[in-house]
Amino acid sequence: KAPKGLGTVSLWRRVTIAVTTMFVAVVILMIVVVNSAFSVIVNRSVTVVLNEQTQFARELAIKDTPPADMVDRLQTRSVRVRLVLPDGRVLGGLDHRPRVERTIRLRTFRLSAPSAALNGAELTLAVDGQLIFGVRARVLRVLVIVAVVAAMLMAVIVPLVVKYALAPLDDMTRLARSIARGRRGERLWPEAAD
Numbered sequence: 001k002a003p004k005g006l007g008t009v010s011l012w013r014r015v016t017i018a019v020t021t022m023f024v025a026v027v028i029l030m031i032v033v034v035n036s037a038f039s040v041i042v043n044r045s046v047t048v049v050l051n052e053q054t055q056f057a058r059e060l061a062i063k064d065t066p067p068a069d070m071v072d073r074l075q076t077r078s079v080r081v082r083l084v085l086p087d088g089r090v091l092g093g094l095d096h097r098p099r100v101e102r103t104i105r106l107r108t109f110r111l112s113a114p115s116a117a118l119n120g121a122e123l124t125l126a127v128d129g130q131l132i133f134g135v136r137a138r139v140l141r142v143l144v145i146v147a148v149v150a151a152m153l154m155a156v157i158v159p160l161v162v163k164y165a166l167a168p169l170d171d172m173t174r175l176a177r178s179i180a181r182g183r184r185g186e187r188l189w190p191e192a193a194d
Contacts, residue, residue: 011166011169012162016158020158023150023151023154024151024154027151031143034140035143038140039136053125054107057070057111057123058111058112060074061113062114064113065118067085074092074123078128079125079128080125084122085118086119086120104126105126106124108124110123111123
């Protein structure tokens with residue numbers, strides 16, 4: 001008999017709490033890993049876009065592309081361009097649409113070109129990763145919703161499974177309590193001999 005004041009938690013409850021806690025920990029770890037991996041992928045994607053556009057800009061400068069055409073060819077949905085020519089004129093712009101600052105990556109470099117119009121011009125590329133960051137936010141939101149639903153399902157299913165799995169121990173506990181109350185002739189008669 002347990003001393004007074006020392007409460008015991010049933011095995012059923014301990015196993016349920018342990019399994020549910022492990023499940024929640026694994027789901028949280030999965031969300032963190034997916035979010036981190038997505039961040040790495042986003043950063044690499046933005047870097048790849050910057051590298052490709054930088055290379056393309058240098059090729060256009062070597063081909064002596066007119067400055068206005070160069071700006072038009074370099075600008076895309078996610079890339080904004082500003083070209084400052086040696087004579088001080090500015091083509092393109094980086095303020096055409098509102099952006100979330102943390103999603104923007106800038107790269108500024110000087111162009112080498114055969115013509116004086118582009119030689120020494122300063123080109124700034126701004127890659128707005130807002131679209132990619134938006135996808136990441138949606139993926140994270142879906143993961144959290146799935147995790148919450150899965151945790152709620154676990155809270156319902158695990159107790160039932162544990163109760164079923166521990167039923168033989170409950171039978172032994174009932175029998176032991178019955179014997180302790182004086183019914184010494186009672187025995188367990190399992191259906192399967194093993």
